[in-house]
Amino acid sequence: MLMAKDRKIPAPTPGIESQPFFDAAKESRFLIRKCRACGRAHWYPRAICPFCASADTAWVEASGKGTIYAYSVMRRVPEPFALAYVTLAEGPTMLTNIVDCDLDALRIGQAVEIVFKPAENGLPVPMFKPV
Amino acid sequence: MSIKGKAYIAGVFEHPTRKAPDKSIAQLHAEVADGALADAGLSRADVDGYFCAADAPGFGASSMVDYLNLKVRHVDSTELGGCSYIAHVAHAAQAIAAGKCNVALVTLAGRPRSEGHSGTMARPRDPNQPDQPWEHPYGVATVNGYGMCAMRHMYQYGTTSEQLAWVKVAASHHAQHNPNAMLRDVVTVEDVLNSPIISDPLHRLDCCVVSDGGGAVVVVRPEIAKSLERPRVKIIGAGEAIKHQNGGDIDLTYSAAVWSGPAAFAEAGVKPADIKYASIYDSFTITVIIQLEDLGFCEKGKGGRFVADGNLISGVGKLPFNTDGGGLCNNHPSNRGGMTKVIEAVRQLRGEAHPAVQVKNCDLALAHGTGLQLATRHGAATLILERE
Numbered sequence: 165m166l167m168a169k170d171r172k173i174p175a176p177t178p179g180i181e182s183q184p185f186f187d188a189a190k191e192s193r194f195l196i197r198k199c200r201a202c203g204r205a206h207w208y209p210r211a212i213c214p215f216c217a218s219a220d221t222a223w224v225e226a227s228g229k230g231t232i233y234a235y236s237v238m239r240r241v242p243e244p245f246a247l248a249y250v251t252l253a254e255g256p257t258m259l260t261n262i263v264d265c266d267l268d269a270l271r272i273g274q275a276v277e278i279v280f281k282p283a284e285n286g287l288p289v290p291m292f293k294p295v
Numbered sequence: 296m297s298i299k300g301k302a303y304i305a306g307v308f309e310h311p312t313r314k315a316p317d318k319s320i321a322q323l324h325a326e327v328a329d330g331a332l333a334d335a336g337l338s339r340a341d342v343d344g345y346f347c348a349a350d351a352p353g354f355g356a357s358s359m360v361d362y363l364n365l366k367v368r369h370v371d372s373t374e375l376g377g378c379s380y381i382a383h384v385a386h387a388a389q390a391i392a393a394g395k396c397n398v399a400l401v402t403l404a405g406r407p408r409s410e411g412h413s414g415t416m417a418r419p420r421d422p423n424q425p426d427q428p429w430e431h432p433y434g435v436a437t438v439n440g441y442g443m444c445a446m447r448h449m450y451q452y453g454t455t456s457e458q459l460a461w462v463k464v465a466a467s468h469h470a471q472h473n474p475n476a477m478l479r480d481v482v483t484v485e486d487v488l489n490s491p492i493i494s495d496p497l498h499r500l501d502c503c504v505v506s507d508g509g510g511a512v513v514v515v516r517p518e519i520a521k522s523l524e525r526p527r528v529k530i531i532g533a534g535e536a537i538k539h540q541n542g543g544d545i546d547l548t549y550s551a552a553v554w555s556g557p558a559a560f561a562e563a564g565v566k567p568a569d570i571k572y573a574s575i576y577d578s579f580t581i582t583v584i585i586q587l588e589d590l591g592f593c594e595k596g597k598g599g600r601f602v603a604d605g606n607l608i609s610g611v612g613k614l615p616f617n618t619d620g621g622g623l624c625n626n627h628p629s630n631r632g633g634m635t636k637v638i639e640a641v642r643q644l645r646g647e648a649h650p651a652v653q654v655k656n657c658d659l660a661l662a663h664g665t666g667l668q669l670a671t672r673h674g675a676a677t678l679i680l681e682r683e
Binding site for chain 1: 415417422423425426427428429430431432433434435436438439440442443444445446447450491492493494495496497540541542543544545547670671
């Protein structure tokens with residue numbers, strides 16, 4: 165058993181395309197970007213749809229539910245942590261960390277849900293914990 | 296226009312150092328440049344094309360051409376991470392075929408060991424890098440990204456840690472004959488499994504070394520190759536590709552080799568079964584397994600079984616690989632393994648590999664690499680070479 169501890173989370177640097185995400189995250193809302201032209205959600209969020217190149221994209225609130233697609237527990241560091249890809253219920257798979265869990269008990273396919281963790285600059289970073 | 300037969304590798308050089316605290320990066324570039332030119336029987340005055348990647352300090356080719364005091368009429372700084380130099384050899388062949396240069400010099404050098412870099416550290420990111428807010432917070436280093444690929448490959452195809460370990464075992468069998476190799480002890484599957492886990496499921500011995508050093512390649516026009524007193528190594532096929540996160544449609548079980556490999560084989564007009572020796576980028580053991588599948592040496596998902604039981608050991612298995620000991624045991628200069636992959640393939644085709652690992656009648660070789668991060672975005676480059 166290896167319980168994940170809160171670690172220092174390197175700061176994201178929001179830019180023109182990502183600032184609204186972090187503004188919503190401060191209110192605990194998890195946004196993803198969806199294209200109104202082709203109907204597909206994508207990750208990471210972009211102003212122009214990576215699938216159909218339409219500029220008609222919008223932020224939509226996501227469920228925050230997903231499953232672990234892959235993970236790797238980094239062990240040879242002072243605070244072991246789990247890097248992961250989580251497939252969201254809305255479709256896209258995103259890079260993240262799995263937190264608030266026994267790192268030795270993780271498995272691919274496991275159901276997880278969103279939890280925001282503060283980065284070094286205080287911004288909320290979307291991570292996931294087992295349901 | 297095909298590059299098949301349009302250019303030859305006339306010179307190669309691998310810096311013998313593995314730790315260079317007293318040399319500058321530019322100086323290491325100069326030493327490998329001169330080494331490869333001497334190997335070819337050429338000099339700096341003959342060079343009219345120069346190729347480098349992001350390891351070159353300063354403003355890439357401009358800084359290095361100044362430092363080396365070259366006069367060139369063609370430059371290329373394509374950056375595909377560690378496999379850049381494999382792509383550079385192909386780009387040099389394209390430039391030669393187009394009449395843009397006659398003698399192309401490709402250099403790589405770096406000092407990550409002296410500078411204290413490690414694969415467990417997250418690499419710095421430019422705030423304008425579009426992925427910065429979505430990746431930097433998560434501690435994606437090198438080893439844990441490749442670890443995720445291994446975890447998924449195991450989950451989907453039943454690949455085992457024992458099978459991964461066989462890649463390292465084969466590399467160690469080759470490295471014992473290389474006096475410059477960082478790790479020369481032959482290891483067993485048990486040794487790999489007993490080494491500490493760095494990031495699941497990769498053990499310390501599943502990871503490549505961190506070394507200072509570098510290497511260089513000289514690519515020339517056919518007429519020049521024929522005038523030189525060296526065995527001729529002809530470039531007959533190449534491919535390159537980039538795989539990424541595809542808008543969030545992720546599949547970690549394959550690499551960009553699924554595109555670069557078939558392109559190179561088609562251009563060369565040969566099949567994987569024809570290849571006598573393969574240099575395969577071995578940043579980690581899993582990298583080799585995934586790339587071998589993608590290049591068509593075995594079916595997707597069966598790479599673990601393919602590498603087991605010594606199948607990659609020269610003189611033992613069906614596909615001798617990385618007979619210098621590879622990145623896993625010999626050398627990984629500047630955390631970039633593509634250059635040494637080209638160099639050992641050339642040694643094999645010339646019959647200049649160590650006699651204990653030299654492949655008999657080695658007339659067709661492949662060098663393939665993956666650069667940057669297999670789990671997020673990476674480049675791939677494949678090169679097929681023939682002894683004439």
